[in-house]
Amino acid sequence: MTTQTLDPTALPNLAEQRPQRPWRKRTPRFKLAVVLAVIIPAVVTWFLWQTSTIPTPVLLVAIYLPMQLIASTLASIVTRGRRGIADSIVIVSAIGATVFSLVILLSLIGALIVRGWKALSPSFLLQNNIYISPSTPLEYGGIGHAVLGTALIVFLASLVAVPIGIATAIYITEVRGRAVPYVRFFVQSMSGVPSVVAGLFILTTLIVTGALTQSALAGGLAYAILMLPTVARTAEEVLRLVPDELRTGALALGSTRARTVFRVVLPAARTGIVTAIILGIARIIGETAPLLLAAGNSDQTILNPTGSPVASLPTYIFNNVALPYPDAVTRAWGAALALMIFVAILFTLARVLSRGRLGR
Amino acid sequence: MSTAEFESVDVLESEITTPAAAATTELEARNVSVWFGQRKVLEGVNMSFPKNSVTALIGPSGCGKSTFIRTLNRLHELLPGAALAGEILYEGRDIYSRDVDPVHIRLAIGMVFQKPNPFPSMTIRGNVLSGLKLSGMKRSNHDDIVEETLTAAGLWTEVKDRLDRAGGELSGGQQQRLVIARALAVQPHVLLMDEPCSALDPASTLKIEETIRQLSKEVTIIIVTHNMQQAVRVADNTAFFLAAENEPGRVIEQGATTEIFGNPQDERTLDYVNGRFG
C-alpha cells in the first residue's frame, strides 16, 4: 500500500503558489464580534458621558471597564467557545492595565511638556546660569552647565559601578565562589540604601576628611553606590538566563573559564547587560539628595571632575522649582523635560547599538 | 522537471495499488510549500497519511522534514518569517482554514520534538499530566494515566519510585521518554515524532519502537528518522525528502516502506537508503 492517493489534475499549479500566512486571516464573524465588542461599550460610555453627570473616572472604572470585559468575553464565546473566556479576560485585563499605566505616564509627560515647553530653546540648552537671578526673563540663561554636570557625574558613576557591578554578577553566576551567599546578601542590602545616605557617606568619609571637595567625582561616587546594586542584580539575572549548555560547550572546546565568560557568556547576554546598565542609570539620574551633599551646585560650566562644586539637572530643578518667580519655575520644568528627553535619547541609542547582527 | 515525472509515476502506481485508501485517510498534505522569509525551503509536498498507519520521513539533514511536520499541527506559524502555501486536510478539513482553532488541532495532533523539553518546574508526574492541565482536558484516574503512559514510553520501571522528583533530573534519554509519555496523556489522534530516538540507547529505542507499533492501532504516527533500520522496523509507508543545492526540499519518492527500501524507483532514493550519500 502506498501513501499516494491524489489526483494530480486536481492540484493547483506549483508555479502559481505564493507564500501565504493563512493563520492571520480572520473570519467575518470574528471581525464583527471584535468590532462590536469594541464599539458598543465605547458608544454607551460616550453617551452616558454626554448625558449624565457621573464623574468621568467613575464612568470609566465602574461602567466602561466592566462593560468592556463582558463584551469581550461574549465576543470570544461567540467566536471560540468556552475555551476563549479565560483568554479574553487575560487580554482585556492586560490591555486595560497597559492603557491605565500609559494614561498615567502620558499625563506626566503631558504635564512636563505643557509647563516646560516654554523654557525650551537652543540657548536654554546651551547657556549656563551665570548672572542669572530667579527674576531674570526666560530668554536669558540656561541649563547647559547642568546638562554637562549631570553627564559628567553619571559618566563617572558608570565608570565605577558598571565594571564592579558586572564583575559582581560574574562572581555570583560564573565563578560561583564560596562567598556567593554573602555577596548576594550585601548587594541586596545595598539596594535598600536611601539615596541621602549614599550622599552622607561620601560627605563624611571623603569630603569632611578632606580627601575630596564637593565635586563631580564625589557626586559620581555617591551615585555609584546607588547604581552598583541595580547593575549587579540585573546583570546577575540575565547571566543566569544563559543556558549552561553554552558554558559546557565552550569548556569542551578547551576554553578557559575566563574566555568562556568573555567570549561566549557575556556576548550571549549582551542585550541583557545593556539593560542592566540602562536600569542602573535610570535608577540614579534623577536623584537629588546625594548631589546636594556630595557635588554641591554651581552656576558655571565646570568640566574639571575634582576641585569645585558642579551643577546638575536634579539640583537645578530643586533650586528653581520652589522659587516664587514664575520664570524660575518654568525653568525647572524645562530642565525636567530636557532631562527626560536626554534619558530617552540615551536609552534608545543604547538599545540600537546593543542590538547587533547576531544574538537574540 | 524530473520531480514532476517521478510524482506522476507515484500517482499512477498508487492508483493501482490502493484505490480505496482515500476513504481512511486521516491527514493529507496537498501541494504544501513552505517559506522562511523569502527563502523557499519546501516545495509541492503531496502526502496522505491513512488512519492508524505509521509513516517515516527520511532524508538528509536540512531537507525540510522538521519543517514539514511542524506545518501538520500548526506549529510552523510560530516561527518568525514563516509562510506556507497549499492545504493540509485533517479529517477532510483544511486545518489552515480561518475558522479552525489551532488549539484544537494541536490537541488532536500531538508532537514529540528532537530535543527533550520536559517542563523544569514540574515533577515527573506533573510533566506527564501537564497536557491535561494546559489544555483543560478532563480525564479521571490520573494515577492510571501516569502509569499507563510511562509504561508505554518504556520509562515506568525507572521512575516509579521517584514520580515526585523534578523532570529535569532525568538523563537525556529518560527525558525524551518522559515527553513521549506526556504527549500520549492527552490521547492525540495523530502523533508527530521528530527524531524521537536520536538521544536514546538501543534498548530504549526498541522500547519506543514497540510503543509506536502498539500505538499505531489507535493513533496515526508520522516519524522523522535518520535511522534506516528504524524506518523499516516501524513504518508502513516511507517518504524520501531531498533538497538539491540552493533549492527547496522536495519529496523524491514515497510509498510502502518495503517498496522504498526494496525496490526504489529513483536512483537517489536507492543511493540514500543504501547509505551512499546524504
Ligand SMILES: Nc1ncnc2c1ncn2[C@@H]1O[C@H](COP(=O)(O)OP(=O)(O)OP(=O)(O)O)[C@@H](O)[C@H]1O
Ligand atoms: N526558523 C527558521 N528560520 C529560517 N530558516 C529555517 C528555520 N528552520 C529551518 N530553516 C531552514 O529550513 C530548512 C529545513 O530545515 P529543517 O529543520 O526542516 O530540516 P530537517 O530536514 O529537519 O533537518 P535535520 O534532519 O537536520 O533535522 C533548512 O535549510 C533550514 O536552514
Ligand SMILES: [Mg+2]
Ligand atoms: Mg529536523
